[in-house]
Structures are given as structure tokens and as C-alpha cells.
Amino acid sequence: MSDSPKRLNKYLSEAGFCSRREADRLIDAGRVTINDIVPEMGTKVNVGDVVKVDGEIIGERKKDFVYLAFNKPVGIVCTTDTRVEKDNIIDYINYPKRIFPIGRLDKPSEGLILLTDDGDIVNKILRASNNHEKEYIVTVDKPISQTFIARMAGGIYIEELGQRTKKCEVKKIDKYTFSIILTQGLNRQIRRMCDYLNYNVLTLKRVRIMNIKLDMPLGKHRELTPSEFKHLNTLIKDSKKTYQPNNHRQKRNK
Secondary structure, eight states, X not given: OOSSOEEHHHHHHHTTSSOHHHXXXXXXXXXXXXXXXXXXXXXXXXXXXXXXXXXXXXXXXXSSOOEEEEEEOTXXXXXXXXXXXXXXXXXXXXXXXXXXEXXXXXXXXXXXXXXXXXHHHHHHHHOGGGOOOEXXXXXXXXXXXXXXXXXXXXXXXXXXXXXXXXXXXXXXXXXXXXXXXXXXXXXXXXXXXXXXXXXXXXXXXXXXXXXXXXXXXXXXXXXXXXHHHHHHHHHHTTXXXXXXXXXXXXXXXX
């Protein structure tokens, strides 16, 4: 750790414990201490301070980060809180180092999700303003019309979230299946969009995140290849990673 004070959420992120977003949740829940005292949001960590999460000491920044691609099955929950969810992604993968998912993929959905212990990379990938693509294959309960495709692509106002979805690329694959490429991560976005048009989602699979494609069997994971990671770093090189926890908070599952 450098000699200059560091915001607590950044400290936890750079230690590879979790993303800054998740760190803010932990701090707000009173699960983080500095020198055995529960701090306020925004507190800074100084050299020599002892930071703990749930009583566990969190150390210095890791040098060798892990970057995994995982084909999540339906029924697995993307949470690091193993105390709450039995079918959580961390216990399912059972990786020997502490890792956490980059974003979310909801319980009824399957497909590609990335995991890491590099907290700095998370918000660069997730922030909607960075316009990073995520591609999905979706099956619905009735025939897909050209009107459906056009309206999905043009953007739909989601009343529960109080905003309109960005324009996106939508293509019909067959009578009941379409592909969609999003640069947003609104809460259950695809399901809400379909519901607005009176379609029910039967299956939803994420098949690509930026340059990373789904190419492993269901329930399996692999490390990113050197070429994948190099390309990923090029794509996020100019991405903003700043996150203000009290402004425009959005959950990021579909």
C-alpha cells in the first residue's frame, strides 16, 4: 500500500476482495471495520490500518490476478454471500482463490459470466456509459414479428426503472428465437422489454461479453487466454471506472 490514504472501497477493490460497488454494500451493511471500528462511507485507510471484512483481515494488493469465463447454469445465483444463497456461484465453482463475478446473470438465465479478483477492472466493464457489448440468445413463447424486432431495437420505456432502454441490435433467428446485443445492464432488462410487448421469455443465454465468447460446456469455467485478455484490455483502455454509489444505482442482471 502507498503512503497516501486510500478510500476504503478502493482499498478493498485493489486488495482483490471485491468490486468497489460490492465494497460500498459491505461498508453500508457494517460488515467492514478499520482497526476494529465500523467506519462511515468514504473513510480512508492509512498505512498501518487493519481492515477486516466479517472479522477477516484483508491484505495488500495481489500481484497475480485471476480472470475466468464461466458458463453459468440456470439456478445458480451470482452472489458472493455464501451465507445467504445455497446455490451461489462461488460455492459452485469452488475456485481455490477468492473471486467474484463481474456483474450479474439472474437465476433463471444461463451463459457467460466473467469472474476475477481484480476489483479495478470491474466498473470499467460494467458501466453503461462505456458502451461495452453483451450478446444474448433469447427464446420466447410466441412467434416473433417484425414489429417486435423493431420495437425491441428502438428502445422501450421500462416504467419500473423509470427510463428508456438504449437502441440496440436485434435479429430474428427463427420463429421463437432472437439475438440481442446490449450496451446496458438494467435490472432484468431483456425480460422487462419482452414483457412490455406481451412476450414471455422461456430461455435466456448470454453468449458474449465484449470479445469473450461462450465456448465452454455448461457448468464449466476456464481462464481467459492471453490474446483474449490483451484484446479486452484494449477495449477497456479508455473506459471510465469511477463509481458514485449514491447516484443512478443500477442492478446488473437481466
